[in-house]
Amino acid sequence: xxxxxxxxxxxxxxxxxxxxxxxxxxxxxxxxxxxxxxxxxxxxxxxxxxxxxxxxxxxxxxxxxxxxxxxxxxxxxxxxxxxxxxxxxxxxxxxxxxxxxxxxxxxxxxxxxxxxxxxxxxxxxxxxxxxxxxxxxxxxxxxxxxxxxxxxxxxxxxxxxxxxxxxxxxxxxxxxxxxxxxxxxxxxxxxxxxxxxxxxxxxxxxxxxxxxxxxxxxxxxxxxxxxxxxxxxxxxxxxxxxxxxxxxxxxxxxxxxxxxxxxxxxxxxxxxxxxxxxxxxxxxxxxxxxxxxxxxxxxxxxxxxxxxxxxxxxxxxxxxxxxxxxxxxxxxxxxxxxxxxxxxxxxxxxxxxxxxxxxxxxxxxxxxxxxxxxxxxxxxxxxxxxxxxxxxxxxxxxxxxxxxxxxxxxxxxxxxxxxxxxxxxxxxxxxxxxxxxxxxxxxxxxxxxxxxxxxxxxxxxxxxxxxxxxxxxxxxxxxxxxxxxxxxxxxxxxxxxxxxxxxxxxxxxxxxxxxxxxxxxxxxxxxxxxxxxxxxxxxxxxxxxxxxxxxxxxxxxxxxxxxxxxxxxxxxxxxxxxxxxxxxxxxxxxxxxxxxxxxxxxxxxxxxxxxxxxxxxxxxxxxxxxxxxxxxxxxxxxxxxxxxxxxxxxxxxxxxxxxxxxxxxxx
Amino acid sequence: xxxxxxxxxxxxxxxxxxxxxxxxxxxxxxxxxxxxxxxxxxxxxxxxxxxxxxxxxxxxxxxxxxxxxxxxxxxxxxxxxxxxxxxxxxxxxxxxxxxxxxxxxxxxxxxxxxxxxxxxxxxxxxxxxxxxxxxxxxxxxxxxxxxxxxxxxxxxxxxxxxxxxxxxxxxxxxxxxxxxxxxxxxxxxxxxxxxxxxxxxxxxxxxxxxxxxxxxxxxxxxxxxxxxxxxxxxxxxxxxxxxxxxxxxxxxxxxxxxxxxxxxxxxxxxxxxxxxxxxxxxxxxxxxxxxxxxxxxxxxxxxxxxxxxxxxxxx
Numbered sequence: 015x016x017x018x019x020x021x022x023x024x025x026x027x028x029x030x031x032x033x034x035x036x037x038x039x040x041x042x043x044x045x046x047x048x049x050x051x052x053x054x055x056x057x058x059x060x061x062x063x064x065x066x067x068x069x070x071x072x073x074x075x076x077x078x079x080x081x082x083x084x085x086x087x088x089x090x091x092x093x094x095x096x097x098x099x100x101x102x103x104x105x106x107x108x109x110x111x112x113x114x115x116x117x118x119x120x121x122x123x124x125x126x127x128x129x130x131x132x133x134x135x136x137x138x139x140x141x142x143x144x145x146x147x148x149x150x151x152x153x154x155x156x157x158x159x160x161x162x163x164x165x166x167x168x169x170x171x172x173x174x175x176x177x178x179x180x181x182x183x184x185x186x187x188x189x190x191x192x193x194x195x196x197x198x199x200x201x202x203x204x205x206x207x208x209x210x211x212x213x214x215x216x217x218x219x220x221x222x223x224x225x226x227x228x229x230x231x232x233x234x235x236x237x238x239x240x241x242x243x244x245x246x247x248x249x250x251x252x253x254x255x256x257x258x259x260x261x262x263x264x265x266x267x268x269x270x271x272x273x274x275x276x277x278x279x280x281x282x283x284x285x286x287x288x289x290x291x292x293x294x295x296x297x298x299x300x301x302x303x304x305x306x307x308x309x310x311x312x313x314x315x316x317x318x319x320x321x322x323x324x325x326x327x328x329x330x331x332x333x334x335x336x337x338x339x340x341x342x343x344x345x346x347x348x349x350x351x352x353x354x355x356x357x358x359x360x361x362x363x364x365x366x367x368x369x370x371x372x373x374x375x376x377x378x379x380x381x382x383x384x385x386x387x388x389x390x391x392x393x394x395x396x397x398x399x400x401x402x403x404x405x406x407x408x409x410x411x412x413x414x415x416x417x418x419x420x421x422x423x424x425x426x427x428x429x430x431x432x433x434x435x436x437x438x439x440x441x442x443x444x445x446x447x448x449x450x451x452x453x454x455x456x457x458x459x460x461x462x463x464x465x466x467x468x469x470x471x472x473x474x475x476x477x478x479x480x481x482x483x484x485x486x487x488x489x490x491x492x493x494x495x496x497x498x499x500x501x502x503x504x505x506x507x508x509x510x511x512x513x514x515x516x517x518x519x520x521x522x523x524x525x526x527x528x529x530x531x532x533x534x535x536x537x538x539x540x541x542x543x544x545x546x547x548x549x550x551x552x553x554x555x556x557x558x559x560x561x562x563x564x565x566x567x568x569x570x571x572x573x574x575x576x577x578x579x580x581x582x583x584x585x586x587x588x589x590x591x592x593x594x595x596x597x598x599x600x601x602x603x604x605x606x607x608x609x610x611x612x613x614x615x616x617x618x619x620x621x622x623x624x625x626x627x628x629x630x631x632x633x634x635x636x637x638x639x640x641x642x643x644x645x646x647x648x649x650x651x652x653x654x655x656x657x658x659x660x661x662x663x664x665x666x667x668x669x670x671x672x673x674x675x676x677x678x679x680x681x
Numbered sequence: 682x683x684x685x686x687x688x689x690x691x692x693x694x695x696x697x698x699x700x701x702x703x704x705x706x707x708x709x710x711x712x713x714x715x716x717x718x719x720x721x722x723x724x725x726x727x728x729x730x731x732x733x734x735x736x737x738x739x740x741x742x743x744x745x746x747x748x749x750x751x752x753x754x755x756x757x758x759x760x761x762x763x764x765x766x767x768x769x770x771x772x773x774x775x776x777x778x779x780x781x782x783x784x785x786x787x788x789x790x791x792x793x794x795x796x797x798x799x800x801x802x803x804x805x806x807x808x809x810x811x812x813x814x815x816x817x818x819x820x821x822x823x824x825x826x827x828x829x830x831x832x833x834x835x836x837x838x839x840x841x842x843x844x845x846x847x848x849x850x851x852x853x854x855x856x857x858x859x860x861x862x863x864x865x866x867x868x869x870x871x872x873x874x875x876x877x878x879x880x881x882x883x884x885x886x887x888x889x890x891x892x893x894x895x896x897x898x899x900x901x902x903x904x905x906x907x908x909x910x911x912x913x914x915x916x917x918x919x920x921x922x923x924x925x926x927x928x929x930x931x932x933x934x935x936x937x938x939x940x941x942x943x944x945x946x947x948x949x950x951x952x953x954x955x956x957x958x959x960x961x962x963x964x965x966x967x968x969x970x971x972x973x974x975x976x977x978x979x980x981x982x983x984x985x986x987x988x989x990x991x992x993x994x995x996x
Contacts (some may be wrong), residue, residue, distance in 0.1 A: 539778060564735060584803050598818075
């Protein structure tokens with residue numbers, strides 16, 4: 015079934031390319047993708063239900079003449095297949111109606127199935143060769159999708175930056191696998207698992223894995239391409255890039271650090287926690303200040319990847335310290351957050367696609383009042399915003415709760431660096447969570463509430479049913495994954511046991527609806543009970559109020575302290591909402607400066623208000639690298655204009671040098 | 682069985698008592714200002730009066746505006762259900778620990794802030810924006826207080842921490858004092874009290890919470906006001922149960938012990954209310970952009986509480 019579904023995706027890509035001219039092709043191809051992803055989802059779920067150590071392996075005669083493609087599905091791969099194909103199914107369903115609205119569907123249709131194929135193939139690869147080829151499939155297909163709207167200059171720039179970073183990432187991973195394969199060069203994962211590395215080679219492999227997978231996942235400072243590329247693609251592809259492709263990168267990280275190399279030291283756990291903490295805070299700070307909905311969502315992806323990496327780093331640190339139960343808790347927390355993020359981020363990106371379909375706009379500055387015009391999209395976006403703000407009883411809160419639980423046990427680690435570092439990472443995580451709530455109150459409030467700020471927003475209509483249905487499925491999942499956390503953690507048991515060595519039921523102590531990790535005295539949580547009690551209190555309150563008081567309701571003009579204003583521009587905008595946060599948090603990090611210019615008395619010109627921000631990572635790191643490359647290129651440029659004599663001299667010098675090298679090697 | 686009964690008594694107690702606590706604080710403040718002040722039972726009458734009035738809402742308001750008061754009230758009430766007042770023997774105690782408590786209050790704030798933006802007025806947005814700024818600093822501080830308390834007691838559940846302190850597990854320690862200071866600062870911010878916000882003002886530029894709920898009237902306003910009152914009682918109960926749980930009834934307590942617990946809770950709450958009124962009368966409200974200093978200080982104190990715990994362990 016697995017291979018059949020993957021084959022179907024390839025056939026669909028071919029059909030999309032050949033039959034591109036037909037108007038019905040985009041809808042057909044996306045419908046085919048929906049079926050294929052549902053099949054892959056079923057096969058992933060089916061595998062998760064099997065015993066822990068069950069793994070399906072296959073050897074396919076594909077590849078270079080002397081290699082074969084090794085395929086293996088174990089529980090970790092099956093879990094990520096579920097994550098990938100759940101969102102893929104929703105995005106395909108959304109795409110059935112959405113792809114027709116795109117300016118150039120022919121540039122999207124063939125690459126969408128290829129992108130899905132690449133992501134699934136990465137997950138089942140069992141040798142470095144298959145893994146890297148599939149990884150490139152995923153990267154290049156998504157690159158083509160980023161470039162689908164090639165008439166916009168930003169898209170072209172985004173695609174260029176993305177291609178550069180993707181090449182860097184693949185190069186790092188290639189070298190990483192090279193180091194792990196050792197001089198024997200056996201490229202299968204089974205051989206790498208058996209192979210043990212020295213301290214230097216081991217650290218090098220971990221560093222390269224972090225660079226390679228981290229650049230795809232969007233860890234600071236390798237995140238620079240992500241907020242450019244993810245928003246540039248069509249929205250249902252953005253949903254997959256942000257919600258799912260980053261998860262494939264995290265899968266690579268887990269596969270390499272916790273499976274292929276089982277003995278990563280606690281120092282790397284500490285590094286990952288610090289990087290994760292910084293990524294989370296910087297990502298959300300960027301997000302709070304954005305005006306473009308899709309860029310805002312992409313930056314929020316950076317934040318959530320940071321949160322997951324904190325969980326993974328903590329798991330590695332606990333495991334290296336011999337505390338396997340706590341390692342299992344941290345890993346469950348990280349994986350749970352990965353699942354949750356794929357669900358609500360896909361939902362939010364699809365919602366942004368719906369907003370763009372209805373209004374043609376994606377800037378907060380021209381939206382507003384959409385909830386009254388697009389009730390379904392508004393409702394599901396509300397669920398998504400609440401979930402990503404980590405509010406109970408939705409799913410985002412459960413995983414953040416688990417990560418906090420694991421972090422709060424960080425002081426039991428034996429190294430003092432970790433003891434002191436853990437509270438700081440905890441504070442960073444708490445700050446990121448609180449800022450995320452502020453950011454999504456802002457995004458949802460400005461776009462969906464208030465009065466419309468433009469004619470397009472005022473004329474918005476609800477999107478077609480397949481689009482709302484795809485979003486509604488994800489919104490329901492946000493609620494379900496939050497309301498029955500214990501069922502989810504039980505299902506994760508089989509995934510973490512091979513990695514941490516313990517079979518760990520987080521709900522061991524208090525039984526079903528209570529999530530009480532490790533010991534019942536530690537503090538527990540039950541989404542199920544909170545939902546039931548909360549709903550009864552809510553109903554009781556409404557019933558009581560309506561019984562005690564009047565139900566009379568009158569519509570009138572807004573009160574607004576007596577200021578009667580009709581201009582919608584007088585409302586709080588995204589910019590003004592972010593102003594206090596910008597002043598408090600961004601003044602030092604982003605060197606945010608405001609300049610107000612008032613016209614002279616008697617001058618009828620408008621007053622202006624300018625805000626300038628400096629991106630520390632782009633300016634500090636990427637711009638300097640760019641300048642360095644320019645400088646070297648400038649110097650090397652002279653080599654093009656030498657005389658023949660000089661060239662001959664240089665060739666002679668090179669020959670002598672190489673002969674010397676050979677001579678030294680011979681001794 | 683007793684846990685169920687006690688839980689019901691607790692749920693009703695917090696809601697029934699909340700207006701009286703607010704009335705008490707107002708009365709003490711009035712006396713300190715040299716006024717006679719209304720009866721402490723005035724908030725009950727105010728709420729009833731608001732319930733009788735018709736609700737007026739703006740043309741541009743969506744369903745969020747009408748749902749928000751109830752969601753806010755239910756979320757705060759739910760949070761109050763799990764903070765022990767007179768007994769630690771609560772049925773719902775395992776359903777949410779302090780982390781979940783912070784998040785439940787966050788849920789209430791999320792809805793109020795959205796309601797502030799719903800009508801599309803300048804004041805509503807201003808209030809929401811400032812409220813989220815305050816939350817973005819107060820929430821981390823509260824979580825770090827939780828962190829240091831969980832270090833001291835090994836648990837994040839309010840009932841467990843109270844039981845641990847009661848059993849003499851924590852002596853007088855520097856960490857506990859720092860955590861208390863941070864907690865008080867967070868409580869002031871969360872409840873919109875002076876110096877962060879002024880609950881009595883209707884002066885446009887100094888409002889935060891009041892600006893957010895400016896458009897509300899009738900029964901909706903009553904629910905928002907009631908939610909604020911329950912929140913104030915919740916924080917007093919929280920400070921009482923985490924830092925001075927003396928007198929609280931334990932599981933398996935008889936009627937006399939429960940009565941003592943009830944008396945102790947009432948005594949602590951009204952004492953804390955008096956302290957709050959004294960504090961509010963003696964200082965002035967601060968500028969909006971000084972909030973970051975105040976709440977950043979709370980965050981730092983909470984972090985220091987953790988560090989001091991390590992130091993005291995190592996010595």
